[in-house]
Structures are given as C-alpha cells and as structure tokens.
Amino acid sequence: xxxxxxxxxxxxxxxxxxxxxxxxxxxxxxxxxxxxxxxxxxxxxxxxxxxxxxxxxxxxxxxxxxxxxxxxxxxxxxxxxxxxxxxxxxxxxxxxxxxxxxxxxxxxxxxxxxxxxxxxxxxxxxxxxxxxxxxxxxxxxxxxxxxxxxxxxxxxxxxxxxxxxxxxxxxxxxxxxxxxxx
Amino acid sequence: xxxxxxxxxxxxxxxxxxxxxxxxxxxxxxxxxxxxxxxxxxxxxxxxxxxxxxxxxxxxxxxxxxxxxxxxxxxxxxxxxxxxxxxxxxxxxxxxxxxxxxxxxxxxxxxxxxxxxxxxxxxxxxxxxxxxxxxxxxxxxxxxxxxxxxxxxxxxxxxxxxxxxxxxxxxxxxxxxxxxxxxxxxxxxxxxxxxxxxxxxxxxxxxxxxxxxxxxxxxxxxxxxxxxxxxxxxxxxxxxxxxxxxxxxxxxxxxxxxxxxxxxxxxxxxxxxxxxxxxxxxxxxxxxxxxxxxxxxxxxxxxxxxxxxxxxxxxxxxxxxxxxxxxxxxxxxxxxxxxxxxxxxxxxxxxxxxxxxxxxxxxxxxxxxxxxxxxxxxxxxxxxxxxxxxxxxxxxxxxxxxxxxxxxxxxxxxxxxxxxxxxxxxxxxxxxxxxxxxxxxxxxxxxxxxxxxxxxxxxxxxxxxxxxxxxxxxxxxxxxxxxxxxxxxxxxxxxxxxxxxxxxxxxxxxxxxxxxxx
Numbered sequence: 190x191x192x193x194x195x196x197x198x199x200x201x202x203x204x205x206x207x208x209x210x211x212x213x214x215x216x217x218x219x220x221x222x223x224x225x226x227x228x229x230x231x232x233x234x235x236x237x238x239x240x241x242x243x244x245x246x247x248x249x250x251x252x253x254x255x256x257x258x259x260x261x262x263x264x265x266x267x268x269x270x271x272x273x274x275x276x277x278x279x280x281x282x283x284x285x286x287x288x289x290x291x292x293x294x295x296x297x298x299x300x301x302x303x304x305x306x307x308x309x310x311x312x313x314x315x316x317x318x319x320x321x322x323x324x325x326x327x328x329x330x331x332x333x334x335x336x337x338x339x340x341x342x343x344x345x346x347x348x349x350x351x352x353x354x355x356x357x358x359x360x361x362x363x364x365x366x367x368x369x370x371x
Numbered sequence: 372x373x374x375x376x377x378x379x380x381x382x383x384x385x386x387x388x389x390x391x392x393x394x395x396x397x398x399x400x401x402x403x404x405x406x407x408x409x410x411x412x413x414x415x416x417x418x419x420x421x422x423x424x425x426x427x428x429x430x431x432x433x434x435x436x437x438x439x440x441x442x443x444x445x446x447x448x449x450x451x452x453x454x455x456x457x458x459x460x461x462x463x464x465x466x467x468x469x470x471x472x473x474x475x476x477x478x479x480x481x482x483x484x485x486x487x488x489x490x491x492x493x494x495x496x497x498x499x500x501x502x503x504x505x506x507x508x509x510x511x512x513x514x515x516x517x518x519x520x521x522x523x524x525x526x527x528x529x530x531x532x533x534x535x536x537x538x539x540x541x542x543x544x545x546x547x548x549x550x551x552x553x554x555x556x557x558x559x560x561x562x563x564x565x566x567x568x569x570x571x572x573x574x575x576x577x578x579x580x581x582x583x584x585x586x587x588x589x590x591x592x593x594x595x596x597x598x599x600x601x602x603x604x605x606x607x608x609x610x611x612x613x614x615x616x617x618x619x620x621x622x623x624x625x626x627x628x629x630x631x632x633x634x635x636x637x638x639x640x641x642x643x644x645x646x647x648x649x650x651x652x653x654x655x656x657x658x659x660x661x662x663x664x665x666x667x668x669x670x671x672x673x674x675x676x677x678x679x680x681x682x683x684x685x686x687x688x689x690x691x692x693x694x695x696x697x698x699x700x701x702x703x704x705x706x707x708x709x710x711x712x713x714x715x716x717x718x719x720x721x722x723x724x725x726x727x728x729x730x731x732x733x734x735x736x737x738x739x740x741x742x743x744x745x746x747x748x749x750x751x752x753x754x755x756x757x758x759x760x761x762x763x764x765x766x767x768x769x770x771x772x773x774x775x776x777x778x779x780x781x782x783x784x785x786x787x788x789x790x791x792x793x794x795x796x797x798x799x800x801x802x803x804x805x806x807x808x809x810x811x812x813x814x815x816x817x818x819x820x821x822x823x824x825x826x827x828x829x830x831x832x833x834x835x836x837x838x839x840x841x842x843x844x845x846x847x848x849x850x851x852x853x854x855x856x857x858x859x860x861x862x863x864x865x866x867x868x869x870x871x872x873x874x875x876x877x878x879x880x881x882x883x884x885x886x887x888x889x
Binding site for chain 2: 237238239259261273274275276277278279310311312313314315316317318323325327335357358359360361362363364366367
C-alpha cells in the first residue's frame, strides 16, 4: 500500500493570523465595554450613596425630597428611592404615586408587612411644618406608611429591623417627611 | 481568548457590586423628639408631702345631709389667720348649703358612735390626685354609703412664710360624679396676702403650658409633624382653670388637669381625650417667665423652712361649734392636786376645758390656775367654799362670787364670766345676785360616786351630744386617771373639746342658767 503522505494543512500566512487576534481582541473589548455600559445602567440603580442633605428630584416628576445628610440613598434621580438611616436599621421606600392620599395610604399600608399579622392602625392626618398634608398609619410596632400631599402624592413605606421599634425612629421619619415636596 | 472574556466580565461585576452597598454606621443613633418642658407625673403621687406641726385638722360627717368634710385651720387667732381660716371654712359651708338645699334638711353638727375613728382628721396626702369615685367611696373621706358630697384638703405648701392647702369638693355617687372642683388656697403669713393659685401665673402661662401639654399628648398619639403645636381658645380656658390647682414642689410647680382634656389639634390627629386627670410638673426654670412676682416669691421660698403661725393652745384656736360637734368638759372644785396633770393630758390631746374653781383654793395653787388660762382653758367661778347658794342671803351670795372673781382675776389677769352654783342649786335670787350666767350641765359623769374607771370613761365618752356640757371634778382621782381615755374617746366620736366660751358660738350668755349650748 502506497503511503501517500498527507499533504500538510497549509498554515495561514502570518498577516492573517495577526488579523484574527486583533478581531478577537476587538470583539472582547466590545463585549466588555457593551456589557459594562449595560451593567452600569442597571447597577447604577442599585448603587447606594451617602446623602448630602441636598434636594433630590424624583424621576421626571416635580416631586422632590431631601434625604437627611448621612442617610444612605439608592435610586437617586428616579421616581422611587430607597433610603436607610446611617445605622441601617430603618429602611424607607419613597415613591411618587398616583391617586388621592387615602387610597395611596391603603395601597402602601397593604403592601407593608413589617410583622406577620400586623394590621394598619388608624390613619392620622396632620399638616407638616413644610405646609404639606400628611396622612400616616402605623403597621404593627415596626412599620409605618405615610402619604404626603393630596392631589400629587409621595408615599413612604418604612420598616425597622428587629429588635428595633418604629417608636425609636419616629423623629427620623418625621425629618424625612418634612423634606418631601409632592 | 475564551478565558479572557469571562474573566474580564467577572472582574467588572465584582468591581460594580463592591460599590453597590454603602457601609452602615453602628454608632449612629436616631434623633429624639425635643423634650417638652413639662413632666407628666402620677396623679396619685403626693406632690409635696408636707408635715406641719400644730395645724388644727378637722373632720365632720353629717349623715342626714350625706356629706363629709376634712379641712385644716391655721393655728391661733390673728387677722391673717382668721381671714385664711374663714376662706377655708367658706368652702365647707358652701358644700353644706348645697346639700342642705338638696335635702331640705338644716345642718346640725353630728357626733358618731364610739369607735367611729374620727381621731383621724384634717387633710389627706394625695387626696387631690385620687379618682373622685375612689374618694366618695372611702369611708374616711366620703359621705356615708359613698353617696352625697365631700370636701377634702391636701396641704400643698408650707415653705418660708407661705402656707397653702388644696380644697377639693366632689358631689355624686357610685353611678355618677356630678361635680369635682379644686382650688388651692394660699397665704403669705408675713404680708397677710391671701390668694388662690391662679395668682401665681401671668396671662401667658395657660397658653404656653397648654401647648406643652398638647405637644406631649400628640407625640404619645403618634404625631409626626415638626410643626409647632397650636392651642385653641377652649383648651387655653381648660388649662387656665387648672392653674388653680397649682402645687409648688421641690422640682417646680405641679398642676392637675381634670380628666377629659383635649384640644382641636389632638382631635384632628384622632387622639382620644385624656381619660383621667393629667398631673404635670413645670420645672422652675421653665415656669419662671410665666410667673407673677408673687409666683416667683413662692418658688424662691421652696428651700426655706416654714415659718408660719406655730401651734398654740387649743382653746385659742378658731372653733365654730355651729360647724363642728363640740363638747365642753368642765371640772369643778379645784384647783387640786390632779389639776396640773390634767392640764398636761389636755395639752397632749390639743383639747380645751373649763375649770370651775373654788376661791378658797386659788391662792395655794395660783400657778396652776394661771397656767390653765395661759394654755387656753377657761377658769370660772364655783363660789368661795361651795355653799348651798339658795340658802344664803343675797349679800352672802354676792360675797361668795365676788371674792372668787377677785381671786381669779388676781391669779390669772382674766376676769371670770360665768359661775357654776355648787350642787347645781340655783334660784332667781341666786341668779339675780350673781350678775353672771349660771352654767350647769347636761351630762353628769358622777365621778364623785365611786364608779370604776371604766364606768367613768364610758359615761364621759358616750354621754355627750354636740353642744353638751359635761360635769366632772378635777379633785377626783378617777377623773384624772381616765382623762386620757376620755379625751381620746370623745375625739374618736368626732368631738372637738372646747371651752364654754367656744361652745356658745355667740359668746357666753350674759345671764340665766344653761345646761347646754343647744
């Protein structure tokens, strides 16, 4: 049997190999950059910042909020903010909302379950030092729902982590509410 | 190449996520509400337990009218003391008049059964803060069966020259409280100025204090606003009325708001009216700009010892025997060997009595007779040597009484104003010759008849009614031995032991023969 030597695969020329490497690197960079841009867009919302006490606009609305200096803020510039006290014990979700204050309070309170079986307490109506109306209700001993404003409203749903009680953080919540302009 | 891309992605994610959650500060503490300058205290807590020696505490209960009253006089008599005591007494008379109209029964002082417990008399610590129903149902404070009306006092101030007691008047029964009012009666015993506690505060005080109270109540009710609290005129009026309850305490000034306090700001918040009384203390530094000059002087005296009228003799105190159940103990035939000891016993009980002395014994015991007068007792005429006066001629009667009057005046400096005929024997001729009223008795303990001590005590304690005149003899050993038990027993029945001059509220009669003051 005649051994016919296999003809060797012809190697691409050196210039061609370099071109492939370059293409690969370009693709990799493109993927990284594209992914980075996409991740930055998503992660930007998750980024928690330390509030400097300046007024923040909530998304594309006219509503604004001053998060007390030193608090931790996530979602600055969006129409939903999540803020935490510097000790991380109280977390409050501040959101621009539709509807009147009482329906908004029902909605916020209904979605807030700081403790199993904790029903919302009686709503309390007050006028803040800012001049804005507020209606709020306790949810058990660790939750609090509030709605600032009457026609355009901003809701606040706050909870504290065990073993803390909301009673210890009411003054802090009051400061946050006073900074809201619905 | 296949390894590079995932690695780069992982690194990018790790960097991104590492910066996602900020570090928390475990040392941070949430802010607290600004403290209100008002401190809530327990309503039942005695704000300023004051013990003042020598006050003349009283307690009456009238079961026909359905009332009980406990109050305290300043001791002694002078224009300031008299005016203050009259103010306190008026509060009691107002209650009596109201009950008298309601029941169509005229008021007459009542004494009570043996063992009634009326030795416990005068003001009650903490009475101002106790629930009205609790006081009505307390047999030592309220009317019989807890239905009717009461007056109870609490000493709230005895500092420097200032003295004050809070008078609380309650009407109602187990089913309903009809009225519940309080007023603090104060006096500057130096200047003689009488005032109620409202006079301690200036015009701004009610609103400022009210705002503080509302601020506390709204925080308790869950308020979140940082707006300054507001107060409506009705709430100001309620607080203003409560200023009359002001009690100076070592920490400041305490006031008590009646139960049911609310304000428009609290109603809007959905806060319920306060169920019971609210007792609050306004610290001295907070109160300072809200005080009148008088109020500032009262607060400044907080650390000073009381220097008001000191306790004097019982016979020199204010006594109104149309209000209080009084009895006059009279002792004949002395002065004798037991008289001084009986004066000691009378002093121990802050009691007064009347001694009908024989002129023949005065010179030998002039010091005892003088002491009796100095300690507020009355010393009257029992003839020179105890004859049967109707058997004497008019000149002899006159001499018996005139010589004795002279001896009394000589020993005491005070003239006798009445006489007791020996054996109670008198006639128109005796009365005409005497020129003084003859004072007899309606209760004869018969201590001269060899009775046991127990029987002497029983007769002396159970025999009297309000207005009675009791006959005993300070020369009888059994009378001296039983004096302590007799005074205690009469006090326990609610009696005030008085001189004859006090028993006859319009003064001793000028003539005639009298068995009692009824």
